[in-house]
Amino acid sequence: MRVQVEASRTGKVLVGALAAAAATLIAASNWADNILTFGLHGFQDSRTVTVLSPVVDLDKDFTDRSGLKARFGVDAVTAASDSCARCHPDGANNQRTYGDFSYRRKYGDYRLELGGEISRENFYAADTVTASLSRDLNNGNTTIAGGYSFSSNRPQLHPTQTVEQQYAQDVYVTLTQTLSKNTIVQMTYDFSRISGYQSNPFLRTSVNDILVVGNAPDLRNRQAIALRLRQALPADTYLEADYRRYWDTWSVSSNTMSVALSHYFRPSFMLGGSYRWYSQTGAFFYQPSYTGDPQYYTADYRLAPFSSGLYGVRISYAPADGLLFFPKHTALDLRYERYIASTNFEAAIFSGGLRVPF
Numbered sequence: 001m002r003v004q005v006e007a008s009r010t011g012k013v014l015v016g017a018l019a020a021a022a023a024t025l026i027a028a029s030n031w032a033d034n035i036l037t038f039g040l041h042g043f044q045d046s047r048t049v050t051v052l053s054p055v056v057d058l059d060k061d062f063t064d065r066s067g068l069k070a071r072f073g074v075d076a077v078t079a080a081s082d083s084c085a086r087c088h089p090d091g092a093n094n095q096r097t098y099g100d101f102s103y104r105r106k107y108g109d110y111r112l113e114l115g116g117e118i119s120r121e122n123f124y125a126a127d128t129v130t131a132s133l134s135r136d137l138n139n140g141n142t143t144i145a146g147g148y149s150f151s152s153n154r155p156q157l158h159p160t161q162t163v164e165q166q167y168a169q170d171v172y173v174t175l176t177q178t179l180s181k182n183t184i185v186q187m188t189y190d191f192s193r194i195s196g197y198q199s200n201p202f203l204r205t206s207v208n209d210i211l212v213v214g215n216a217p218d219l220r221n222r223q224a225i226a227l228r229l230r231q232a233l234p235a236d237t238y239l240e241a242d243y244r245r246y247w248d249t250w251s252v253s254s255n256t257m258s259v260a261l262s263h264y265f266r267p268s269f270m271l272g273g274s275y276r277w278y279s280q281t282g283a284f285f286y287q288p289s290y291t292g293d294p295q296y297y298t299a300d301y302r303l304a305p306f307s308s309g310l311y312g313v314r315i316s317y318a319p320a321d322g323l324l325f326f327p328k329h330t331a332l333d334l335r336y337e338r339y340i341a342s343t344n345f346e347a348a349i350f351s352g353g354l355r356v357p358f
Contacts, residue, residue, distance in 0.1 A: 033061040038354045045339075045347035050078040065106040069115070072099045096121035102130065109136045113147075123156040123201075143176040157201045157213075164197035182232040192222045205299035206289040214298035216285075222248040236264035240274075252303065254280035262314070270316040279307040301343065308341040318355075331355040 036058055043051035055073035062068065077094040102115025111134045119126040132147030153166040170192040178184050196218055204211035224246040231239040240260040247253040255278070262272030282305035285296035317323070318331035337349040 033067075034358050035059045036356045036358060038356075040352050042350040043347060046345055052076045067104050068101065069104070070099070070101040073097075075121075094122050096124075100128075110134070111136075123158045125154045127152050141178040144174075145176070146173045147171070153196075155197060155201060164201075166194065166196035166198060168192060168194045184230040186226075186228040188224075188226040188228075190222075190224045190226070194220045194222070199298070200300045203299040205297050207294065207297055208291055209289075212297075214300060215296055216298055216300075216303075217250065217296060220248055220250055222246070238262050246280075250303070251284035252280060252282065254278065258310075260312075268317060268319045270314075272314045272316075274310075274312040274314070276310040276312075277307070278310070281305050301345075304343070306342045308339060310337055310339050312337040326354075326356055327358065329357050 037056070039053075039055045039057070041051070041053040041055070043049070043053075053073060053075045055071060058068070058070045060068050075094075075096040075098075077096070096119060098117060098119040100115060100117035102113050104111060104113040106112075113130075113132045115130045117126075117128045117130075119128075128149055128151040130147065130149040132145060134143055134145035136143050147170075149168075149170045151168040151170075153168065154163050155166065156163050170190065172188060172190040174186060174188040176184065176186045198218060198220060199214045199216045201213055203214060205214050224244055226242065226244040228243075229239070229241040231241075233239055238261070240258075240262075242256070242258045244256040245254075246256070256276065258274065258276035260272060260274035262270055264270050283298070283303040285294070286298060286300075286303045286305075290297045312335060314333065314335045316331060316333050318329060320328060322328045323330040323332060331354070333351075333353040333355070335349075335351040337351075339345075339347040339349065
């Protein structure tokens with residue numbers, strides 16, 4: 001019953017190497033090594049689905065060579081559209097609770113990170129383990145990284161007690177290069193393999209005018225390449241540009257292009273805007289309705305062809321002498337995004353976060 005707006009992932013969060021290198025482009029540096037972040041995300045779309053997601057992040061260094069990241073969050077979904085049509089024709093509420101952690105350790109020029117995530121929601125359970133390794137070269141101007149994750153997902157076929165099994169494995173490699181003190185580029189290749197039950201048990205599709213649960217192939221290989229640019233411009237202005245190409249064995253392919261511009265009016269105040277364009281083809285077996293005796297059939301809108309645009313604005317405020325009663329370098333981040341798809345689907349996304357060094 002997860003709420004998603006695209007068939008493919010919108011892209012990996014930049015690996016730690018890129019985030020660390022990009023920080024050298026921003027004047028407001030010298031943050032404390034230990035950060036506690038409180039966040040709240042709000043989502044509302046044209047299907048009357050509302051999602052509220054409070055989250056707490058902890059990033060703590062034990063030594064100059066080891067540290068820990070931990071996160072705990074809740075997704076409270078009201079009137080989810082992905083619901084069992086026989087039991088909840090008008091949608092059903094849902095709640096997902098998750099916690100993840102990772103431990104990092106440096107060995108010379110190498111950085112090892114091990115972690116995992118546990119996620120639980122109504123009629124769905126997932127457990128994931130992750131591992132990544134990176135190495136700095138060329139006096140720290142080049143970073144090569146790779147990672148692997150394994151997930152065990154268990155959807156329940158509500159309203160029955162039957163639980164299916166799905167396995168997902170993901171491998172990625174990435175190259176991050178600092179071209180100058182103002183320019184950083186990154187290239188990433190990602191491969192994932194999903195096996196097991198992959199139909200959506202909460203959606204019904206029309207087969208010979210009868211609404212039935214979909215039937216999707218039990219194997220899906222996914223690939224993606226991504227290019228990213230981080231560029232410092234004159235007058236404390238910064239450019240981010242990304243491109244991602246995705247394709248899989250279900251004949252879904254997509255292109256994602258995004259650009260973001262941010263400007264520091266003073267060291268403590270940043271205003272930025274962004275735009276992302278996305279377009280995908282449909283799965284080889286997707287149709288609005290089916291006749292005859294099809295082998296595969298689905299009503300999953302994430303497998304239909306569509307395009308979308310995401311418009312965003314962001315404000316960050318981090319006064320040097322502290323924010324209210326919080327310590328110095330505490331930062332307040334606010335973001336608003338508007339999502340519009342060619343399927344007449346629209347959503348408004350609100351995010352707020354407070355980063356507190358300690």
